[in-house]
Amino acid sequence: MSKETKDKPEEMASFFDLRAAGYEDHMQETINSFTQYYATVAVPIPHTTEPISVLDLGCGTGLELRWIFAQAPNAKLTCVDVSENMLKVLQRTYRERCDQIRLIQDSYVRWPFGQDQYDYVVSVMTMHHFVSEDKVALYKKIRQALKPGGQYIEGDYVVSPEKERELLETYWQLCGDDQADEGLYHVDVPCSLEVQKQLFETAGFQHFYVLFEEGEHFIYVVK
Ligand SMILES: C[S@@+](CC[C@H](N)C(=O)[O-])C[C@H]1O[C@@H](n2cnc3c(N)ncnc32)[C@H](O)[C@@H]1O
Numbered sequence: 001m002s003k004e005t006k007d008k009p010e011e012m013a014s015f016f017d018l019r020a021a022g023y024e025d026h027m028q029e030t031i032n033s034f035t036q037y038y039a040t041v042a043v044p045i046p047h048t049t050e051p052i053s054v055l056d057l058g059c060g061t062g063l064e065l066r067w068i069f070a071q072a073p074n075a076k077l078t079c080v081d082v083s084e085n086m087l088k089v090l091q092r093t094y095r096e097r098c099d100q101i102r103l104i105q106d107s108y109v110r111w112p113f114g115q116d117q118y119d120y121v122v123s124v125m126t127m128h129h130f131v132s133e134d135k136v137a138l139y140k141k142i143r144q145a146l147k148p149g150g151q152y153i154e155g156d157y158v159v160s161p162e163k164e165r166e167l168l169e170t171y172w173q174l175c176g177d178d179q180a181d182e183g184l185y186h187v188d189v190p191c192s193l194e195v196q197k198q199l200f201e202t203a204g205f206q207h208f209y210v211l212f213e214e215g216e217h218f219i220y221v222v223k
Contacts, residue, residue, distance in 0.1 A: 038066070039067045040212040042070065043071075043211060044151055049073060052076070052119040053075070053120075054072075054118060055117070056123070057080055060081060061090050077100060077101045087105055121152045139202075150223065153220075154220055154221075157190035158192065163190075208220060
């Protein structure tokens with residue numbers, strides 16, 4: 001595998017800062033069953049009026065929040081994202097719920113999640129920027145942050161093992177060794193379903209099931 005560094009890809013925060021205004025339209029065009037997809041993210045959360053705690057990693061403009069609030073209108077959300085402009089859109093959309101949403105502008109690689117804090121951790125369309133070792137480290141952090149009995153819901157791309165290898169090769173060529181561990185650059189390295197399952201197992205999750213599947217778009221749940 002060549003690890004020679006070519007021109008650097010765009011940095012993550014500025015990539016999404018530049019695209020925040022058109023982001024939601026872009027996602028509607030990208031995901032065939034867009035509404036069903038985002039609604040399904042919240043399906044594992046039972047209807048409740050309890051102030052359940054939810055951590056959303058890479059929340060972006062908050063597409064999944066609408067559905068989380070539909071299930072749990074009094075939920076307390078902690079939303080982490082590196083992109084200031086994506087968070088600004090979220091803040092505008094959910095201004096009436098500002099007392100329920102804590103916004104953190106930081107990398108969730110750096111930002112500490114704490115221990116036994118959340119009923120649910122959610123991430124949608126963001127983990128495919130990380131190689132396996134970095135994902136396992138994040139999954140361990142997520143597992144620690146969940147309360148006993150809590151669940152992690154992830155929506156992301158899933159690809160064939162062949163495509164996974166090709167994209168990984170490109171990733172190493174673009175990022176080189178030094179940047180490979182921080183998810184600093186916008187490069188897609190999605191996994192196959194088999195690898196994805198193994199990463200969760202390595203991080204200590206015991207139960208895995210697929211909730212949604214359409215083309216390369218998947219939602220799965222672990223606990
Ligand atoms: C494709 S968007 C997904 C946004 C939202 N979850 C959705 O599904 O619409 C990916 C988001 O992850 C954020 N992101 C990527 N890497 C991050 C990191 N290390 N820490 C925090 N946010 C990150 C980006 O800024 C971007 O807003």
